[in-house]
Amino acid sequence: MVDPRRHVPRTDAVLADPRLVAAGGRLGRSVVKDAVAWAQRRARSGEIGPEEVADAAVAALPPQAASLRAVINATGVLVHTNLGRAPLSAAAIEAMVAVAGPADVEFDLATGARARRGRGALDALARAVPAAEDVHVVNNNAAALVLVATVLAAGREIVISRGELVEIGDGFRIPDLLGSTGARLREVGTTNRTSYQDYAKAVGPETGCVLKVHPSNFRIEGFTGSVEVGELTGLGVPVVADIGSGLLVREPLLPAEPDATTVLAAGADLVTASGDKLLGGPQAGLLLGRRDLVEQCRRHPLARALRVDKLTLAALEATLRGPAVPVRRALRADPAALGDRAAVLAGRLVDAGVDARAVPSQAAVGGGGAPGVTLPSAAVSLPERLAAPLRTGEPPVVGRIEGGRLLLDLRTVPGERDEDVVRAILGAGG
Ligand SMILES: *Cc1c(COP(=O)(O)O)cnc(C)c1O
Numbered sequence: 001m002v003d004p005r006r007h008v009p010r011t012d013a014v015l016a017d018p019r020l021v022a023a024g025g026r027l028g029r030s031v032v033k034d035a036v037a038w039a040q041r042r043a044r045s046g047e048i049g050p051e052e053v054a055d056a057a058v059a060a061l062p063p064q065a066a067s068l069r070a071v072i073n074a075t076g077v078l079v080h081t082n083l084g085r086a087p088l089s090a091a092a093i094e095a096m097v098a099v100a101g102p103a104d105v106e107f108d109l110a111t112g113a114r115a116r117r118g119r120g121a122l123d124a125l126a127r128a129v130p131a132a133e134d135v136h137v138v139n140n141n142a143a144a145l146v147l148v149a150t151v152l153a154a155g156r157e158i159v160i161s162r163g164e165l166v167e168i169g170d171g172f173r174i175p176d177l178l179g180s181t182g183a184r185l186r187e188v189g190t191t192n193r194t195s196y197q198d199y200a201k202a203v204g205p206e207t208g209c210v211l212k213v214h215p216s217n218f219r220i221e222g223f224t225g226s227v228e229v230g231e232l233t234g235l236g237v238p239v240v241a242d243i244g245s246g247l248l249v250r251e252p253l254l255p256a257e258p259d260a261t262t263v264l265a266a267g268a269d270l271v272t273a274s275g276d277k278l279l280g281g282p283q284a285g286l287l288l289g290r291r292d293l294v295e296q297c298r299r300h301p302l303a304r305a306l307r308v309d310k311l312t313l314a315a316l317e318a319t320l321r322g323p324a325v326p327v328r329r330a331l332r333a334d335p336a337a338l339g340d341r342a343a344v345l346a347g348r349l350v351d352a353g354v355d356a357r358a359v360p361s362q363a364a365v366g367g368g369g370a371p372g373v374t375l376p377s378a379a380v381s382l383p384e385r386l387a388a389p390l391r392t393g394e395p396p397v398v399g400r401i402e403g404g405r406l407l408l409d410l411r412t413v414p415g416e417r418d419e420d421v422v423r424a425i426l427g428a429g430g
Pocket residue numbers: 140141142143168213214215216217242243244245273274275284285368
């Protein structure tokens with residue numbers, strides 16, 4: 001018997017294929033070598049013939065040098081943490097790409113002098129929330145909380161309700177994060193009820209601040225009670241509100257979701273929020289509020305370790321100034337129009353012999369906010385066995401399994417991607 005390894009072409013011979021030479025220039029040599037090694041292994045195991053190695057390597061090349069893949073989110077979860085939270089607007093993507101090379105992030109082109117980093121994004125944020133005297137941007141909301149806790153309460157106490165000692169996700173717990181700064185947590189009240197008196201009794205000379213944390217991924221119902229930000233302003237210590245989702249103004253469709261403008265108007269001294277949840281922008285932490293406190297945060301040495309890069313600054317400014325972001329459009333989508341889209345897609349698939357149906361569905365905001373809120377939606381229902389090939393196709397399409405069917409919920413799929421979804425389903429062997 002002939003050892004099949006003897007016939008597998010040598011690496012340098014395969015790498016000389018002009019298609020792989022060209023790919024090396026675009027993707028880098030190590031990415032191309034990995035694809036060749038993978039194809040050689042398949043040939044060694046007899047899966048493909050030795051003459052197919054170069055073709056298999058070309059077919060295995062990733063679309064980009066990075067392994068992260070762009071996916072179509074058909075889960076119906078608007079802010080899906082595992083799928084990168086908020087999808088950026090076209091304006092934000094364009095702004096990021098434009099400054100990927102050298103950019104005037106700390107440079108004044110008019111004078112040739114050094115300029116304030118992030119001035120455009122900070123100005124846009126300040127304009128969007130006139131109730132804030134000053135604003136600052138850091139890496140994410142967790143970073144904003146660390147900075148605030150360090151500045152206001154390191155070595156002192158943060159007064160917080162036991163009902164707000166929350167875990168945000170994947171083992172990330174607000175109390176652990178705050179504790180890591182050297183601040184001590186002074187827990188007040190109970191899981192379901194905390195009163196103004198609970199706070200008032202705990203506040204004293206050791207208090208650095210009172211912190212209100214929005215329970216953004218769960219709801220407690222029944223015999224409950226909590227104290228609004230406005231009632232805490234008379235305690236004589238800074239009141240910080242972590243609103244989580246990043247709504248800057250009230251969103252009528254999500255009446256229970258706090259927003260920065262309302263919370264500041266109610267008297268919060270500082271508000272912290274995420275940039276990539278309901279605000280619909282890049283990963284970022286927003287700090288808004290009293291000028292002296294924001295200034296202290298900005299000047300603290302830790303601020304340098306938490307600062308954002310030019311890509312984030314560009315995307316955030318375009319999110320704030322640009323047209324409606326995808327999260328907002330998904331939130332406001334008309335259920336009847338979603339139903340029409342689902343019917344058209346299902347009709348085309350049925351014509352192509354696919355077991356597809358248009359069905360009503362329930363979408364959700366997701367871990368990013370508005371727990372318990374469902375948004376009427378529409379989906380294309382497919383056989384469950386299509387889930388895996390759709391996830392691993394190009395582009396990958398991620399839906400959700402319900403009642404033994406794969407649902408592709410259209411509320412999270414921009415209308416201009418419908419064609420890609422149909423092609424992916426047909427390509428997945430639908
Ligand atoms: C999401 C969330 C955080 C964490 O925000 P990141 O931007 O992920 O760091 C903190 N607090 C609340 C209330 C949240 O909802």
